[in-house]
Amino acid sequence: RELLERVDAAIAREPLGRLVVESEPSGCAVRLAGVASGQTPFTLVDLAQGTYGVQVECSPEDRGRVHRVEVRTGETRVHIDTRFESVLRSRPIVHAHGDDALDALKKLSRRMDVSIVALEPTARGGWTARLIERNDVGERVELGLRGEAHEFVVSLRDGDGGSRPARSSRSDDVERSPVWLATGLVLVAAGVGAYGGGIATHRLRAKAGDTYAELQATDPEFVQRQQDWLAYQVPTHVLAYVGGAFVAAGFAFALPEREGTPWWAWLSGGVGLLTAGLGAALVVTLPDCEQVAETQRACVNRGQGGQRSSFLVSTALPLLTVPFTYLFGRDAPVRVEGSGSATHATLSLRGTF
Secondary structure (H helix, E strand, C coil), X not given: CHHHHHHHHHHHHCCCEEEEEEEECCCCEEEECCEEEEECCEEEEEECCXXXXXXXXXXXXXXXXXXXXXXXXXXXXXXXXXHHHCCCCCCCEEEECCCCHHHHHHHHHHHXXXXXXXXXXXXXXXXXXXXXXXXXXXXXXXXXXXXXXXXXXXXXXXXXXXXXXXXXXXXXXXXXXXXXXXXXXXXXHHHHHHHHHHHHHHHHHHHHHHHHHCCCCCCCCHHHHHHHXXXXXXXXXXXXXXXXXXXXXXXXXXXXXXXXXXXXXXXXXXXXXXXXXXXXXXXXXXXXXCCCCCCHHXXXXXXXHHHHHHHHHHHHHHHHHHHHHHHCCCECCCEEEEEECCCCEEEEEECCC
């Protein structure tokens, strides 16, 4: 209390000032140090000398720009054209000084739910930070470029002039959005499930085929065993190819974005071609089935070999999808990299144009 009394006494000894705020148009709300104080034209007398933040707001939806006004002895007159200010936008810049400046900026970004997208030292030993509202993806800051969203990677300059990344960011991989990734994983899981079902029916058909091949045409169970063996043919082929198609579609959704086609995509394509070639070669070497009712063993072996060929070809489909996915539009998005200091700044774009 005594300290406040001394402050009041010191202010009382100082000559007081007079603040007059006018605006175009008039009749707008006036805020002094953030507190609503009246409407323009506005006059405040017996005001202590010092620096005050003055805002003029003609619309309750738009917060006025802060004008720092030095109030001295006598009259200080401020005229604000709100129509001109409506087309101006303040830069989201924060200046911090002192040994704990960096920690203060980090705490500020967490408290205000914003991300620091630029940070550079000032000539006087402080730091200047540019802030942007944090979007749904968390720490990743995105910059609109030609109608698309691209990651904004920024470099920080520390005290010795060296550059360091503002946050950890991979230079090659860029994860797909959660929705695309989840869709891809669901499709892959469904494809693997279909593969599993195809393998199960393939084994059931092999068992039914062995039983059918041991019978003679005159046996009473011959026709029923033949129908049991034939019943597994279509489901096995369908499950094999559906599984391959689902896994291929899942790869197209879930593969990470890269600049160009990575080496492992070419390797996948090579293995896919080899697998497809083996499947085609297996079809050529299958035994003939001249009469299903007379050459049961040859027909059973041909049927089982044909299904193995289907599994090889369906496996080649997702392997071949990997390089084609990158060849037709899976380049990493354009990245903006920037760095700056008190005397200069650089900005570079990386990606496919």
